[in-house]
Amino acid sequence: MSDSSPERKTVTACVLIIGNEILSGRTKDANLAFLAEQLNLSGVRLMEARVIPDVPQTIIDTVNAVRGQFDYVFTTGGIGPTHDDITSECVAAAFGLPLIRNPEAVRRLQAHYPPGGLNEARLRMANTPEGAELIDNPVSIAPGFRIGNVFVLAGVPAIMRAMFESLRHSLTGGLPMQSRTVTSTLPEGAMAAELSAIQDRFAEVEIGSYPFFRMGKPGTAIVLRATDVARLALATDDVKAMMTGLGDSPVETDAE
Known part of the structure; x- marks a missing residue:
């Protein structure tokens, strides 16, 4: 297979x-x-x-x-x-x-x-x-x-x-978990409701929210993980669109 x-x-x-x-x-x-x-x-x-x-x-x-x-x-x-x-x-x-x-x-x-x-x-x-x-x-x-x-x-x-x-x-493995990370200058509370709605639409994608401070300013990294690459891509696009709609310019990074 x-x-x-x-x-x-x-x-x-x-x-x-x-x-x-x-x-x-x-x-x-x-x-x-x-x-x-x-x-x-x-x-x-x-x-x-x-x-x-x-x-x-x-x-x-x-x-x-x-x-x-x-x-x-x-x-x-x-x-x-x-x-x-x-x-x-x-x-x-x-x-x-x-x-x-x-x-x-x-x-x-x-x-x-x-x-x-x-x-x-x-x-x-x-x-x-x-x-x-x-x-x-x-x-x-x-x-x-x-x-x-x-x-x-x-x-x-x-x-x-x-x-x-x-x-x-x-080891006999299954499908490896894929990961994508999107960072935002928005605090996580500003997008909590929209992020929850995305999670509801993509139940098979793990979506984690991780706040950070850089140079004294807050931000949030959203980490998405799934074995289905296509669904992961769609969920990532929704996260980026959500951040853009809230007035931010999201950046995708390689690191979780």
């Missing part, structure tokens, strides 16, 4: 960002924006993201809640060598599977570390649910894994990105 087919389904995803360090503010998440952008390019629409702590039951319950709701789930964080890296065992528990020391993961680690360098802590990075498919890690070797529709990735941004590139080919 071609990408232009209107019958192609929307493929959805959820990201689980796991780690007390994110919630405490000690570490700034750098993975969500990358995953959102790259998933869209693959035709997968990120519908939800959650930040959860290193609490076993929370991880188990959240994985089970979202893996039945979305086509794909991506977790980041918690698969390193230390005691608080508990994502692998929690994902195994969520699927009701034993946690095993994956022989192929062990082999990769053995080939990577010098003699005597592969200690018990590092061997923890070879633990996966039984039956999991490994995700290559060309940066630091210790793999991520996939079980069912859940992809378990590292939290370190460079490693997570490399893992994602390794798994990208395995």
Whole structure:
């Protein structure tokens, strides 16, 4: 089926960002924006993201809640060598599977570390649910894994990105979300009613209003997103016409 087919389904995803360090503010998440952008390019629409702590039951319950709701789930964080890296065992528990020391993961680690360098802590990075498919890690070797529709990735941004590139080919996407942005010097309250009417006419187009201040003056960016390029274009034209009718000169930009 071609990408232009209107019958192609929307493929959805959820990201689980796991780690007390994110919630405490000690570490700034750098993975969500990358995953959102790259998933869209693959035709997968990120519908939800959650930040959860290193609490076993929370991880188990959240994985089970979202893996039945979305086509794909991506977790980041918690698969390193230390005691608080508990994502692998929690994902195994969520699927009701034993946690095993994956022989192929062990082999990769053995080939990577010098003699005597592969200690018990590092061997923890070879633990996966039984039956999991490994995700290559060309940066630091210790793999991520996939079980069912859940992809378990590292939290370190460079490693997570490399893992994602390794798994990208395995994703079956739908139509990618297209985006157009129109900016105006009008405050959003001045066009709220007209914008609501446009949204009613184009229910399949997401329309967001984002106020800003530049050089002390207010303005608004209207972001329109849809998989149907033709309907997106019509809605964008209506937004521009609405702004013009209110006495402004709208400008379309590339950035959301």
